Amino acid sequence: MTSERTQGPGATRVLVTGAAGFIGARLSERLLERGDLVHGFDDINDYYDPTLKQARLGRLQGRDGFGFTKAPLSDRGALEAVFKEFAPQRVVNLAAQAGVRYSLQNPHAYVESNIVGFLNILECCRYHGIEHLVYASSSSVYGANRKLPFSVEDNVDHPVSLYAASKKANELMAHTYSHLYGMPTTGLRFFTVYGPWGRPDMALFLFTRKILAGEPIEVFNHGRHRRDFTYIDDIVEGVIRTLDRPPQGDPAYDPMAPTPATSSAPYRVYNIGNDQPVELLRYIAVLEDCLGKKAEMRMLPLQPGDVPDTHAEVSALQRDTGYAPSTPIEVGVRRFVDWYRDYYGVPPRAAVRGP
Template identity: 75%
Template sequence: MRILVTGAAGFIGSTLGHRLLDDGHEVLGYDNLNDYYDPSLKQARLDRLTPREGFRFVKASLEDNRAMQAAFADFRPQRVVNLAAQAGVRYSLENPRAYIDANIVGFLNILEACRHGEVEHLVYASSSSVYGANRKLPFAVEDSVDHPVSLYAASKKSNELMAHTYSHLFGLPTTGLRFFTVYGPWGRPDMALFLFTRRILAGEPIDVFNFGKHTRDFTYIDDIVEGVARTLYNTPAPDPDFDPMNPTPASSRAPYRVYNIGNHTPVQLSRYIELIEEAVGRKAEKRLLPLQPGDVPDTEADVAALVRDTGYSPETPVDVGVKRFVEWYRDYYGV
């Protein structure tokens, strides 16, 4: 198939690009390589994809509708995976307009391009952040997500609502994926694993929010990509069991689905730091701080729906994943 992947220079997007090429597809990568974090890391990920047969690349932003239309017209994708977004909970407190531009306006451009391009299936990144003020664990796709605690989360919830509208009005099959704390080699420098590893190796103190007590459903990159691929190949149909008198947010009479992708095994932050220390071979100096605005204390994914529909099964325990990341980090940065 011809598959367009936005955010192709990103952590998940670049890894997915390799998987799709391995599966024999043509891939058009689309990314603006912005400076939210180190563009040289994005370029290095892209440089690993560029020589591969079947891969092409367009440098442009989601909110650039003219560039988006041109990419669709030239490549004529059969399926689309939208992973590009303005990411980060904490940054959304500082620069809210970036989230509206990329995650709302940009997503509308994706939906319109898919609609007019007669795309067979749109898979798009949502986030575990949509669960917001929810406290019932594990988080299930059947739960209400009407209480976001950051603009980033609100923008991702908006994506799910917008996608459902296009599925309902135009019959566009859409699948939203709520990612749970993705980590692994080639990961993002703004994420805890990257930050902690860099600072511990440099002998610098690390900021430990919520005094290290909160838990996260850390999910290894290979397990995430396996879940994305499985959903991409599993085009949703209208749910024959959908009951409008007792509706679920997870499905619809339209060709629409939402899934969690997680490891279903939450780990306390203090334990996560211990695993990093073991892999690095050095103890961390910790600055214990309260929970930051916009953060949630705990996450845990109920992945039953994804397992049922695709056979998804995460395989990488967190101690193995952390060790692989530290090995990559040392090799990439020569430390």
């Protein structure tokens, strides 16, 4: 474990798990910029290119106020040591085994990280008196739901992948700890996050690499499904807004008509999405325009575990934090392409492979 240098009197101590990940690295950067002390926790596994994770982490290491521990969430001893030595006041749990499709091939990884690992987080937060735990859920919890937009008031008992089931389990586990121990917890259902330093297994990254390389891209559901693509900085702003507002028990909660979104316990769940779903073919067209190159598309049916459409209803987030994501895809995709070209040394209009 590397130690943090003092950031200043009154600085909030925040533990960020998954700090080498897409969202975790950007969140850590923002927290440091506002003067918080941040300790990152990540196992830097090889689910996707570890050199990209190391590069994200390299932008944080050496900065005042940042420390780091390399370990998986399932390593209870390592996690307990961080809680004891760093003594965080708040925790943001972004570490998880991600990916809907990978959960069909390697389900055990999801139980180890997303269930066992999350239990370790809950127990550490309980015993160390954490003032607020914010954790990543996912729009995938809506599963077989078809009523749009997806609302945090909706029942989400029909997941269509083990990944989604593990995220729903996190919400249930968090509620239990909020109820039993009065521990404030907030779950954030992220909707299709994209932007600079993004994940190579996500569509925008895959499409960009293949289009530049002159390879065909696989377009599932014939490109007709719609996604609530949400820009990374909008996601991070939502995390920070909720982190600064530990929930209390909802005085309006009715046990005779319960809702999944609130509780008599200090527990909340929010959607963080752009509230502007975009058809995949439109998303690809914006990318083609940014790259200055047309895509060769292989049209395929919807994949197992995927859902046809997502659309975040964000009124609860707006009501409680005064914030809602707003970056249009034309802006966000352009920023991603500019970053991609810079990071991989791809000159304009050059058909050069990425990772």
